[in-house]
Amino acid sequence: MTLRAAKKRQRNDSSAGIKDLRDISVLVVHPDDDDGRNLIEQLQRIGCQVRVQWPIPERLNTEVDVIVLAVSPESLSTNTPWLLHASTSPIIPVIAYENPIIVEALVQLNACSVIPSPVRSFGLLTALALTLSQSRKAREREKHVKRLEGRMAVMRTVQQAKIILIETKGMSEIDAYNALRDQAMAKREPVEKIAEALVKAHELFQQACS
Amino acid sequence: MVDQAIRIGGLFSDTGVTAAAERSTMRGAQFAIEQINAAGGVGGRPLELVTRNPDSTPALYAMHIESLIREENLRFFFGCYTSAARKAALPIVERYDALLMYPVYYEGFEYSRNIIYTGATPNHNAVPLGNYMLDNFGNRVLMIGSEYVYPYETNRLMSDLLYERGGTKLGEYYLPLKNARPEDFAKLMVKARELKPSFIFSTVVGETMAHLYQAYADAGFDPAVMPIASLTTSETDIKQMGVHLGAGHISAATYFQSVDTAINRQCIAQYRALFGQEQVTDRCWEAAYFQVHLLAKAILSAGSTNVDDVLQAMRGLEFEAPQGRVRVDAHNHHTYLFSRIGRANAQGQFDILYESQNALKPDPYAIAPRLNDWSSGTGRPL
Numbered sequence: 007m008t009l010r011a012a013k014k015r016q017r018n019d020s021s022a023g024i025k026d027l028r029d030i031s032v033l034v035v036h037p038d039d040d041d042g043r044n045l046i047e048q049l050q051r052i053g054c055q056v057r058v059q060w061p062i063p064e065r066l067n068t069e070v071d072v073i074v075l076a077v078s079p080e081s082l083s084t085n086t087p088w089l090l091h092a093s094t095s096p097i098i099p100v101i102a103y104e105n106p107i108i109v110e111a112l113v114q115l116n117a118c119s120v121i122p123s124p125v126r127s128f129g130l131l132t133a134l135a136l137t138l139s140q141s142r143k144a145r146e147r148e149k150h151v152k153r154l155e156g157r158m159a160v161m162r163t164v165q166q167a168k169i170i171l172i173e174t175k176g177m178s179e180i181d182a183y184n185a186l187r188d189q190a191m192a193k194r195e196p197v198e199k200i201a202e203a204l205v206k207a208h209e210l211f212q213q214a215c216s
Numbered sequence: 217m218v219d220q221a222i223r224i225g226g227l228f229s230d231t232g233v234t235a236a237a238e239r240s241t242m243r244g245a246q247f248a249i250e251q252i253n254a255a256g257g258v259g260g261r262p263l264e265l266v267t268r269n270p271d272s273t274p275a276l277y278a279m280h281i282e283s284l285i286r287e288e289n290l291r292f293f294f295g296c297y298t299s300a301a302r303k304a305a306l307p308i309v310e311r312y313d314a315l316l317m318y319p320v321y322y323e324g325f326e327y328s329r330n331i332i333y334t335g336a337t338p339n340h341n342a343v344p345l346g347n348y349m350l351d352n353f354g355n356r357v358l359m360i361g362s363e364y365v366y367p368y369e370t371n372r373l374m375s376d377l378l379y380e381r382g383g384t385k386l387g388e389y390y391l392p393l394k395n396a397r398p399e400d401f402a403k404l405m406v407k408a409r410e411l412k413p414s415f416i417f418s419t420v421v422g423e424t425m426a427h428l429y430q431a432y433a434d435a436g437f438d439p440a441v442m443p444i445a446s447l448t449t450s451e452t453d454i455k456q457m458g459v460h461l462g463a464g465h466i467s468a469a470t471y472f473q474s475v476d477t478a479i480n481r482q483c484i485a486q487y488r489a490l491f492g493q494e495q496v497t498d499r500c501w502e503a504a505y506f507q508v509h510l511l512a513k514a515i516l517s518a519g520s521t522n523v524d525d526v527l528q529a530m531r532g533l534e535f536e537a538p539q540g541r542v543r544v545d546a547h548n549h550h551t552y553l554f555s556r557i558g559r560a561n562a563q564g565q566f567d568i569l570y571e572s573q574n575a576l577k578p579d580p581y582a583i584a585p586r587l588n589d590w591s592s593g594t595g596r597p598l
Binding site for chain 2: 027048160
């Protein structure tokens with residue numbers, strides 16, 4: 007893909023994502039040292055709303071879009087379950103170590119980019135943009151999966167109801183579906199509601215007979 | 217020790233595609249140094265410019281800076297022209313903790329503690345120019361640029377501005393920085409005849425700029441109806457390509473030679489007395505000129521040539537430049553500069569159509585143009 011092709015694609019899908027960078031709020035959870043100060047200054051240069059907190063709080067009280075978090079052997083031992091919650095804002099770790107225990111922590115934090123220490127101005131904007139876009143995509147994917155799961159459950163119920171009609175009434179599959187749909191239309195209910203009622207009734211009936 | 221010269225590296229190409237502009241930039245620095253030395257130097261020490269010719273080739277800027285640091289023990293540098301050159305120099309000046317003063321407008325999205333940027337960021341030139349053209353000529357735009365990062369990024373910003381104002385981008389074309397031929401530009405003029413843009417937005421840089429204006433003239437277009445609006449075309453470029461080719465076209469810059477202030481008039485008179493009556497000045501010349509004065513002031517007030525001390529003194533430093541009073545932003549190392557739009561006249565000078573009342577805060581990380589920048593009363597049409 008050429009650079010120009012990349013630019014054209016960006017226009018269509020994600021340029022809005024980059025434009026938001028100026029309005030986002032960032033929580034910097036980092037000690038007050040050179041790295042911490044460089045982070046804050048560069049975030050301000052970019053134009054983000056910056057808040058700072060240290061040490062890592064036991065729970066997060068404020069709404070933020072991104073958390074920039076110092077991840078060190080020391081900070082690993084703090085008890086902060088909220089960091090791992092699915093609902094926690096995306097996290098950009100700042101790391102000075104690259105050993106397995108730190109890398110494992112980054113995987114747990116679900117990070118998709120990191121800021122290496124010593125912190126330079128270069129790289130932070132990219133990390134913010136990628137992290138925001140990835141977390142947005144992950145959220146959309148999750149919503150999509152939830153919707154699909156719901157649809158699957160509905161289809162399973164309708165299938166069960168059809169089988170009941172086929173077995174007890176000797177209907178063809180098409181007639182069974184049409185019967186369910188006609189009932190649904192007459193009662194002004196969705197097909198899955200009728201199917202659900204039929205499946206429940208059939209279960210009760212069988213329990214009563216056995 | 218007191219009268220020992222303060223030696224400063226000058227990275228200005230004398231050959232290659234951007235040589236003409238860089239020679240002008242070097243003269244700006246040399247002129248400021250002569251002024252400072254004539255007035256007794258910096259705390260009694262004269263400034264001495266040690267120049268190298270990087271041949272408009274990014275790797276050579278980096279190589280020359282590194283050799284000047286290691287072999288000549290220099291710490292202060294002026295120059296670089298394209299962003300590619302600056303990006304190549306950046307890791308070197310950071311590694312050796314040197315200071316580079318960069319006198320060219322560029323696309324932004326950079327900060328280094330070891331660089332002071334004295335050229336325009338897009339909020340000084342691209343956004344005002346875009347708004348001016350959309351207000352006065354219409355919103356159908358054909359974009360033509362040289363094939364490198366500055367035109368890409370500038371056109372991205374301009375496209376955003378255009379979309380937000382309901383305009384149409386008729387095309388975005390790039391030609392090689394080196395070796396783009398006159399017939400390549402002629403083909404784009406055929407496109408322009410078909411598409412009938414309200415104006416052509418140009419970010420063509422270097423030697424091939426003359427081909428664009430020549431092709432435009434050959435096509436017989438009228439600048440009063442459909443001008444070329446450029447962020448890059450300066451007095452020096454126009455002098456090189458011929459004033460008749462530039463006349464009627466529009467450009468945006470922090471400084472034009474025609475800026476009507478006592479300091480600018482005096483500066484130009486002195487400059488011509490020293491460098492020749494035929495000399496013209498331009499935006500990068502002026503930035504190179506005042507950044508030498510900024511460095512001199514910073515060294516004087518720091519009382520040392522230690523890079524850390526000089527940087528400390530540089531933050532927030534002000535100077536009465538030919539464009540007006542400028543100031544180094546303490547936080548992002550870019551400079552508060554004026555915003556101007558001019559139309560080239562038959563003498564190769566710019567008649568100023570618009571200028572900001574004050575120096576505007578530099579905004580190197582502006583992702584999208586803010587429309588209210590234009591209407592917030594910071595500027596006045598002339």
